[in-house]
Amino acid sequence: MRLEASSFLVSLLLVACGGGPAGASQSSTDGAESTGDVASDTSPTAPGSTTSADTDEPPEDDSDDGTDTSEEPPPPPTSPTANVHFKGPQRLENDLTAVLELDAEELCTEVGGASCTQDVHKVALGGVAPYDLGIYTPAGIGATAPIAVDRLTLQACMRRIDLDRESSDPVLFAVPQLGGGTADIGDPSAVAFIDGLYTRGLLRHPTEAETQTLLLMHADIAVSDSLLPGRDWGVATCFAVLTTTEFLFY
Amino acid sequence: MARSTPLIVLSALACSVGWVSAANAEPSGPALMCEALPDAPLCAAGLPQCSLCHESTDPAMPTWNPFGDDLALALDGDPFDQLEMALAAVSDLDSDGDGFTNDEELEAGTAPGDPASAPAVPMCPDDADLEDLLYRICSYDAQYAYRRLSLDFCGRQPSFEAYEAFSALGPAEQRDAMHDTLDTCLQSEFWRGRDGVLWQLAYSKVRPVHSLKSGLDPSPLTQLQIADYDHDLTLFAYTQIDDHDARDVLLADYFARLDGTTYTAAPEPFEDSGLACEEDEDCPAAEGCFQNTCGCFVGCTQAVIPERRQGMLTTRWIALYSTMFTAIPRNTAAQAYRAYLGFDIAKQEGLYPVGTPADYDNKGVDEETCAVCHSTLDALTYPFTRFSGFGPQRALYFPERMEHEFFAHEGPDIANTPEAGSLFGQPVADLREWAQVAAASDAFARATVLQYWELTMGGPPSPEQTETFATLWHDFRDHHDYRVQAMLHDLIDTEAYGAP
Numbered sequence: 001m002r003l004e005a006s007s008f009l010v011s012l013l014l015v016a017c018g019g020g021p022a023g024a025s026q027s028s029t030d031g032a033e034s035t036g037d038v039a040s041d042t043s044p045t046a047p048g049s050t051t052s053a054d055t056d057e058p059p060e061d062d063s064d065d066g067t068d069t070s071e072e073p074p075p076p077p078t079s080p081t082a083n084v085h086f087k088g089p090q091r092l093e094n095d096l097t098a099v100l101e102l103d104a105e106e107l108c109t110e111v112g113g114a115s116c117t118q119d120v121h122k123v124a125l126g127g128v129a130p131y132d133l134g135i136y137t138p139a140g141i142g143a144t145a146p147i148a149v150d151r152l153t154l155q156a157c158m159r160r161i162d163l164d165r166e167s168s169d170p171v172l173f174a175v176p177q178l179g180g181g182t183a184d185i186g187d188p189s190a191v192a193f194i195d196g197l198y199t200r201g202l203l204r205h206p207t208e209a210e211t212q213t214l215l216l217m218h219a220d221i222a223v224s225d226s227l228l229p230g231r232d233w234g235v236a237t238c239f240a241v242l243t244t245t246e247f248l249f250y
Numbered sequence: 251m252a253r254s255t256p257l258i259v260l261s262a263l264a265c266s267v268g269w270v271s272a273a274n275a276e277p278s279g280p281a282l283m284c285e286a287l288p289d290a291p292l293c294a295a296g297l298p299q300c301s302l303c304h305e306s307t308d309p310a311m312p313t314w315n316p317f318g319d320d321l322a323l324a325l326d327g328d329p330f331d332q333l334e335m336a337l338a339a340v341s342d343l344d345s346d347g348d349g350f351t352n353d354e355e356l357e358a359g360t361a362p363g364d365p366a367s368a369p370a371v372p373m374c375p376d377d378a379d380l381e382d383l384l385y386r387i388c389s390y391d392a393q394y395a396y397r398r399l400s401l402d403f404c405g406r407q408p409s410f411e412a413y414e415a416f417s418a419l420g421p422a423e424q425r426d427a428m429h430d431t432l433d434t435c436l437q438s439e440f441w442r443g444r445d446g447v448l449w450q451l452a453y454s455k456v457r458p459v460h461s462l463k464s465g466l467d468p469s470p471l472t473q474l475q476i477a478d479y480d481h482d483l484t485l486f487a488y489t490q491i492d493d494h495d496a497r498d499v500l501l502a503d504y505f506a507r508l509d510g511t512t513y514t515a516a517p518e519p520f521e522d523s524g525l526a527c528e529e530d531e532d533c534p535a536a537e538g539c540f541q542n543t544c545g546c547f548v549g550c551t552q553a554v555i556p557e558r559r560q561g562m563l564t565t566r567w568i569a570l571y572s573t574m575f576t577a578i579p580r581n582t583a584a585q586a587y588r589a590y591l592g593f594d595i596a597k598q599e600g601l602y603p604v605g606t607p608a609d610y611d612n613k614g615v616d617e618e619t620c621a622v623c624h625s626t627l628d629a630l631t632y633p634f635t636r637f638s639g640f641g642p643q644r645a646l647y648f649p650e651r652m653e654h655e656f657f658a659h660e661g662p663d664i665a666n667t668p669e670a671g672s673l674f675g676q677p678v679a680d681l682r683e684w685a686q687v688a689a690a691s692d693a694f695a696r697a698t699v700l701q702y703w704e705l706t707m708g709g710p711p712s713p714e715q716t717e718t719f720a721t722l723w724h725d726f727r728d729h730h731d732y733r734v735q736a737m738l739h740d741l742i743d744t745e746a747y748g749a750p
Contacts (some may be wrong), residue, residue: 077375079387079750085708087401090440094406128450131460136453203397204384249654250401 007100028165084249085142089125092152092248099161099242101171108155114157121148149243157238161231172196173234182229184216195236197241214240277532279303281602286334291359291716300598301628302361307598312620317345317352326584359713369713377549385750389438390423393417395748399432402706403447403738405440429739436735442510451701452486455562455589462571470560477567477645481505486562488513496732497689499590505552505558519551554637558647560685564637566645573639577656577664578611583631591688592697595627600693602675604629604709608669611660632671633681660740699723699737705745715746 087095098105108116122129124144129135158219164170165177173193176184183190192213198206206214217240226232241247280300284293292298300307301303303318314322320343324336339427346365348355355362374388385394396416400408408431409418416427441447458479461469488506490500491513504515554564562568563586573579587593593600603625608615615624638648640711641655648655652666670679674691678684688694699722704710711719722740731735742746 037533077383077387080373081387081712081746081749083707083750091401091405093438098406116540128453130450131452131463134457134459135456202411203407203410227654250407 006137029182035055043050070171086126086145086249088138089117089127090250092125092149095152095247096156096199096242098147099197100156100238102156102159106159110151113150116148116152121152124148125152149248150239153242154186154235154239157235161234161238164234172200172238175230175234180222181226181228181230182222183218183233185233190215194237194241201242202244256642280306280599282330282333283337286337287356289717289720290356292356293710297593297599303363306624308619315346315361315363317361332534335464339598357713359716381747387706387750388749390420390745391750392428392748394573394750396424396428396431397745398738399428399742400435401449403432403435403441404438405447406597425743427740432739432742436491436738439511442487442513444508446487447705448487448490449483451705452483453487455585456482457571457585458483458567475550476570477550477565479565479567479571482510482562482565484513485565487516489561490734491550492735496734497563497694500561500563500689500694501523502561504555515656517556526590553649558637558682562586563634563681563685564647567644569637573634573637575640577635577652577660578628578631578638578667579639580627580631580632583634584627584632586688589628590697591691591693592700593693594726595623595630598623600674601626602672604672604675608663608666610663611656612663613746629672632668633678633684635667636669637681692723695727695732698732700727702738703735703739705739712748718744718746734736 025123032101049204093104093107096102096107100107105115106169110120113121117127119142123133123135124142125148126138126145127140142177160171161173162175174189175193176187176189178184191211194211195208198204198210213248214237217236218229221233221236280297280302283302284297291304292671299316303314303321305313305315305318320340321336322331324339324701325332328336333682341356342351345362346355346367348364348365348368348570350358350360350368352362354369355367360369361367365613381645385391386665393413393416397407398411400406407413408637416424416561421428435441439446447467456479461471461475462474463469463473463478463480465480469476485502485506486499487508488494489496489502490522495501505516505519506513506515550566552559552565553569558564562605563582568582572582572585576582578707584595587595587600589599595601601623603621605625606621607615607624614620615628635649636649636651638646638651638655639643641648641651643651643655649669652667656664670677670680670682673687674693676687678687699719700710703719703722705716722737722744724739726734730740
């Protein structure tokens with residue numbers, strides 16, 4: 001498991017460093033609101049999101065000479081009320097367990113078994129710790145919240161994908177594996193996998209552009225050092241969708 | 251202080267409290283301002299801060315911001331109760347030079363003495379820009395509100411199938427479905443269960459500390475098991491659910507118990523079967539606690555006689571954790587004022603000075619700088635003085651407490667401390683009257699609704715939400731008979747809640 005996780009993180013790092021599609025290059029280190037916006041950033045329907053492409057066409061790289069000559073699309077309309085809330089530890093746990101069909105205990109643990117949402121990262125995620133720490137009201141979203149979200153979601157996605165790969169009746173990830181550990185993303189199950197993540201997590205179907213963006217990510221992972229690029233693509237796709245602003249906030 | 255006192259001192263003290271002749275109760279500047287401008291956004295969630303006019307409220311050297319300066323000029327030495335006229339005189343001025351008149355700023359809820367604070371007009375995009383959006387921003391969107399209320403009150407978003415089914419409904423059916431969902435969610439473990447949302451609302455009021463807990467899951471140190479605050483948390487939640495009266499946080503004389511998501515109430519402590527006696531258990535009994543068959547003090551919840559019980563104010567936990575060994579338990583009273591009426595005296599909120607405070611416990615509260623707050627706080631506290639903390643009458647109502655518990659330690663005047671005090675400038679004979687005045691006050695209704703507003707909206711009402719908020723807490727008091735559940739049904743119908 002540790003080797004596979006390391007392999008995946010290397011792959012993700014490569015993607016994040018520019019090897020992947022435009023949406024996938026979003027860094028998740030500058031606040032919870034920007035954690036992996038690969039999916040919502042290409043959505044034409046998410047109010048307030050920082051859309052980088054709002055057509056149903058796959059993103060194109062027309063900057064061979066390093067200069068982007070395309071016209072920047074106008075930013076989407078934004079709400080004047082900014083009536084948006086971070087889910088926090090309990091709602092995140094509830095929604096992740098529902099989307100990924102995992103028990104709360106399976107979702108994410110640290111330091112040998114302590115729950116990410118109920119213990120280790122609870123306060124960082126905006127929870128309280130009244131009895132032992134005297135934290136009676138949420139301290140807000142701190143600098144470590146994005147890291148906690150990343151660790152929580154990454155573990156949860158890895159758990160789901162690994163369980164599905166070993167199962168004859170997978171919940172989400174039923175994409176056939178090819179040689180070299182790659183996934184057959186041409187199989188309808190790949191699109192169904194993405195659609196399942198969107199409908200369960202974001203309560204809508206993905207746009208064509210969103211689907212293509214996530215499918216294209218497989219090629220980047222396949223040429224990375226990943227030992228199991230098909231599995232890591234599944235984890236990265238799950239991670240990308242479930243760390244969108246659209247999923248984390250409401 | 252004579253009427254001819256220079257305005258500069260007079261109004262500073264009036265904002266902060268301090269000016270009062272011994273015989274007079276003088277409302278504070280913020281209170282007078284809200285009497286003059288009751289619909290101002292700054293008055294919707296409480297009283298405005300002194301910083302509305304002041305840069306400093308130090309009685310020795312008060313200073314004003316530009317708006318305060320203009321008001322002082324308009325008052326021109328008149329008594330502070332002429333504030334309404336002075337406000338009218340400066341309404342068309344732009345004291346801070348930010349391009350908005352003082353009247354416009356007060357209506358918008360911004361600070362007329364601070365150029366960095368100015369009204370911002372919410373800008374909604376053209377309808378044409380909204381066609382492709384998932385939600386209809388700038389107006390009530392039922393799908394958005396449905397997902398949101400599922401998360402707010404049930405702690406989870408709806409399933410895709412439920413969301414699709416909801417989306418297919420007509421407007422009237424959607425509204426019914428939302429209210430049905432709310433009713434379901436308000437029964438959920440997430441909302442009303444142990445450590446659920448309602449318990450979380452109570453944490454800052456009760457301030458539980460595990461190392462001092464008795465009862466279930468007690469402190470590992472037996473000698474530190476002073477009280478069981480589960481009673482307090484449960485009682486609070488009980489008053490906020492179903493058809494229960496929220497005023498009972500201050501008025502209840504009963505006990506509440508939680509089993510799963512089911513709350514029950516009874517006039518006397520519950521015998522908790524979960525607190526069975528362990529073999530070879532040897533521990534002392536304690537008055538005011540329920541004892542198990544070994545004589546151990548478990549379920550130490552509320553020791554006061556029924557006719558002196560006042561909801562969350564007189565529990566064993568509050569007595570021992572907040573009052574402790576204090577003769578005049580200002581900490582207990584200030585916490586009650588903050589938790590249930592929304593006024594934090596440490597921030598100079600809710601000041602209703604009642605004369606220069608007498609220094610019964612020799613703490614120097616009658617000094618000018620201290621009297622600024624203590625003129626309100628001490629009168630607020632006297633009704634709490636007959637409820638013992640630690641002491642011979644531990645956590646009990648003890649009418650002779652001041653004579654018998656503190657004479658030697660606090661000086662000879664301590665025995666003269668009255669039980670009668672004052673709340674909002676209104677005399678009260680004892681804690682029962684205190685609680686009745688508090689429960690009937692606008693401050694209580696406003697503070698109760700504000701906690702749910704902040705819970706669901708993420709902060710206090712914005713200037714453009716002020717009217718909605720005011721309607722909500724007025725209706726909570728006048729039409730919902732202080733039932734939180736009914737108020738929440740109105741809350742989810744507001745545009746403030748349902749407009750993305």
